[in-house]
Amino acid sequence: MTDMGGDQIEEAVASCAALLRAAAGRDWDGVRAGRLEWSCRRTAEHIASDLIAYAGQLAGRAGTAYVPFKIAVDEGTGDAGVVDVIETTGALLAAAVRTTPREVRAFHPYPFRSANREGFAAMGVAEVLLHTHDIAEGLGLPYEPPAELCARVLATIFPHVRPEPDAPWSTLLWATGRGDLPGREPLTEWRWNNNLVIDTERLTLEGVTPAAAADLHTGGTGGFEWIEGGPFEGTRDASGMAVSAYEKGLHRPEWGIFVLVRREDGRAVGAMGFHGAPDEKERAEVGYDLAENARGQGYATEALRALAEYALARDDVKLLFATIDQDNASSQRVVARAGFTLVSEDLEQFGDELNDGEGSLRLYARDS
Structure with a gap:
């Protein structure tokens, strides 16, 4: 699309x-x-x-x-x-x-x-x-x-x-309140929804629509101009998750994916976002990746700080967390610089679904 x-x-x-x-x-x-x-x-x-x-x-x-x-x-x-x-x-x-x-x-x-x-x-x-x-x-x-x-x-x-x-x-x-669909209540009020953007000093975090996510997932650019090496595999996988959520009626744009667009030249360098809306305990998981040529320049830390501040300022989330492979030292440094704290020793408070059973993941969290 x-x-x-x-x-x-x-x-x-x-x-x-x-x-x-x-x-x-x-x-x-x-x-x-x-x-x-x-x-x-x-x-x-x-x-x-x-x-x-x-x-x-x-x-x-x-x-x-x-x-x-x-x-x-x-x-x-x-x-x-x-x-x-x-x-x-x-x-x-x-x-x-x-x-x-x-x-x-x-x-x-x-x-x-x-x-x-x-x-x-x-x-x-x-x-x-x-x-x-x-x-x-x-x-x-x-x-x-x-x-x-x-x-x-x-x-x-x-x-x-x-x-x-x-x-x-x-x-x-x-x-738009003009017709009926089997199994759905008629609408008397409605609004369309343009995508959210979050600005940082060097980046714009631009919300990805289901249309753009579908294109990214199938090998396209999503309408963005990417630096060499992008979009990375994780962005395409996350886009597929967003499309699946949209098709099920579970997608919430403010809890979706954001492409990181560099202000200086308008080029996309990576993506960051949530694995879905906050759960019943008001927790949301974050994830991100960068094109290889954009790594080591502080973009992920800058974006994650802004995304965390946006999310934790809302009334419907109290805690953000990220699960990172124990061998991924660079990603662990990113979340630490963005204000997340290592809490692996207390995994049980997050539920068994977050424990891979092999101890290969480390859990970082940041609260409001």
């Missing part, structure tokens, strides 16, 4: 325009758009407004708030003209996404106050698909966008939603 980008925005807009142009002679003003309070006309104008707003956020590198502007369709514009505006604003967002560097982030409130180009692309695609559905429902027209497009949206900005492999469109409708 590749990144969300300009091609996907254009594909979504084309599916929208095809339906709306065929319905341009209908009464858009007098009909509500599906479950929305807006008319079909107002909803179509809203699609264009969202697309240009997202383009503006990226192009303007908005840091703390929405760029204070809006567009208005000229008075007297017919419905076909509104479709022209949707196509134009879609092209502008696609261009902004294609020309924005991978590491750039701009303001968006949900949930971590920023999004990168893939996030804005996914949000734009979601707005187009979902509001086209609303209009089609209001006008009594059939509409179902490409399944792969829906799956990419889900795997980018709905990482907390268990996907239905054979029904990504139905899953997306359910996840």
Whole structure:
């Protein structure tokens, strides 16, 4: 599964325009758009407004708030003209996404106050698909966008939603309160979820979406530009674990994997993260690896300190731990410098599942 980008925005807009142009002679003003309070006309104008707003956020590198502007369709514009505006604003967002560097982030409130180009692309695609559905429902027209497009949206900005492999469109409708899925309670409130980033002096820890994790696990780059020798095997294995958790509905993005991106050149040097959300005792396990060419420069220590401080500042975790092979002296030094203490002599307090039975692992922990 590749990144969300300009091609996907254009594909979504084309599916929208095809339906709306065929319905341009209908009464858009007098009909509500599906479950929305807006008319079909107002909803179509809203699609264009969202697309240009997202383009503006990226192009303007908005840091703390929405760029204070809006567009208005000229008075007297017919419905076909509104479709022209949707196509134009879609092209502008696609261009902004294609020309924005991978590491750039701009303001968006949900949930971590920023999004990168893939996030804005996914949000734009979601707005187009979902509001086209609303209009089609209001006008009594059939509409179902490409399944792969829906799956990419889900795997980018709905990482907390268990996907239905054979029904990504139905899953997306359910996840946004627009439909039902067998065995799942209807949703009345929902938010999409852009990835978390944590900054350090020399690095950015960038949360890996299920879409990026799937690409990493199958031999791709995850959309990152890696230094020579990366990504390392441990990153691909951890990505596979993240994909498995996502497919089971157990993935929690703030307790997932983070790729370590070097600020000086935007290149990824390794990965770090959690083995899952905190357990019933409010404990979480951390793990990490670096590309060989990035080792010995303090990157792992710097990143682990930041990740530990982020996690231990939360209300749902009291202790972090790491299990390290007794022969891996360099990794033991990393965790020690990051504030973890050797507690191997008291393994029983962590449960039998952490003891490999052969004494080949050492356990380090850090609490709040």
